[in-house]
Amino acid sequence: MAAFPQRKAQRLRRADGSRKGALDEGVVAVVQLLNGRAQFCTTSSCSGRLVLAQGRPADVNGGEIAKGNCTWLMVTHELCSKGDVMTALEKATGDVVLKFEPFVLHVLCQELRDAQLLHSVAVDSGFRNSGITVGRGGKIMMAVRSTHCLEVPLSHKGKLMVSEEYVEFLVHVANRKMEENIRRIDRFYKRLELALKTASSPSEEVKKNSSVYVRRRKRKTVQETDVHTSPQDRNEELEPEDDTESNLDIFAEITI
Template sequence: MEKSFRQWKKQCLNKLDQSKKGSVDRDIEHVVSLLNSREEFFTTSSCSGRTILIDGMSGLRRANGDAVLKFEPAVLHVQCRRLEDAQLLHSVAVNSGFRNSGLTVGKMGKIISAVRSTHGLEVPLTHNGKLLVDHQYIHFLTQTANQKMEENLKRIHRFYQNLQSALSAEKLPISDQLGSLELQHPQKMPEGEKEESNKNVYTRRRRRLHETDPNDEECNGSQPELGDCLSLFT
């Protein structure tokens, strides 16, 4: 599977860009570069978001069918080497605001993580060539679409930052990861409470030792009981 993944990645990244634009969107290019620089990921498609509207009111009036104003948020499809890698990416996406993200596994074992959001917009403007709304409403829709695009770009930036942090933490040993978490979320206890807490733990442990049957071989070992271990964390 490792060999197949490397082959898939090489073939995908060496292909010409088949999109109409012919290049990666500038607002998501840094995310694509980060993912493709990692050995466990590569992107198969990307879009930083877009607003689609027929150009001008005269164009709307000449429309023969149903004209629609659409805002489509950012979308990113990433092939992952292992399921664990896909789960990491999915967690980062959801925590960054991309609530519609998901995973798929193909018949050949290809694992695809889709990074998608839910704040799209789709509003009909004409029906059978007849304009349904006035200028004021179209102006309101345009402002709404622009606000959604601003939020969309914020989510892309948040996703990039969270992804960097997650990938950096993945390289650290478990002890270092726990240490970094403690630094980010310190829990201070007043000295008086700390001393009282230590006394209570010691008292509970001593009481348990006195209650233990000395003839019981399972209780004479050097390993503490489960209750003693749990008391250390209370």
């Protein structure tokens, strides 16, 4: 993508448009790692959050709080307590749901192979709902996502519809999901760091295997052409052939 460097520079100059106006602490390391590489540009992220969202009464058919006019009574990117939730619910005047939303990250990628590498790392780290989209103009976007979610209605028209004991249970469940989310982010960062290093600097084992491959190809070729070549020909160094099929094996099971 010829215009990728310019597109990345323009994107990184933009002001943060999120409600918070800054990166979540839990995702700073991942964002810096990716933006430090020429082939990646992060466009949006959230480290994971627990939210009490209030909206208009639920639609009879849709069963969801309308996204328009939705307000947050509470939001945290860390573990919370039953007391935090109950205090926030005291301000409820409409329909309120308790939500846990896991880590999400959108990354603009220079080449398809860059997105595939990122996708492989994300899936291996537990973010199995991740995917790649390619726009008409060749824009390649990789989304790191998971189905590690929770959404439960708690009040209707300001009236709490469940017991405090149940609220305590939900908070426990949400906190466990947050803990798992934090572990997955840490795993994703470590595996991404390793994958990027490996991609830019092949390991000694890879170099060794490549060398063995060249020698085997050389011996085989010399044996097959022994009756047609002179001693001088046999001493010429043979160049390794491109093994495109082998190079693409790592992406064979990736679905876009």
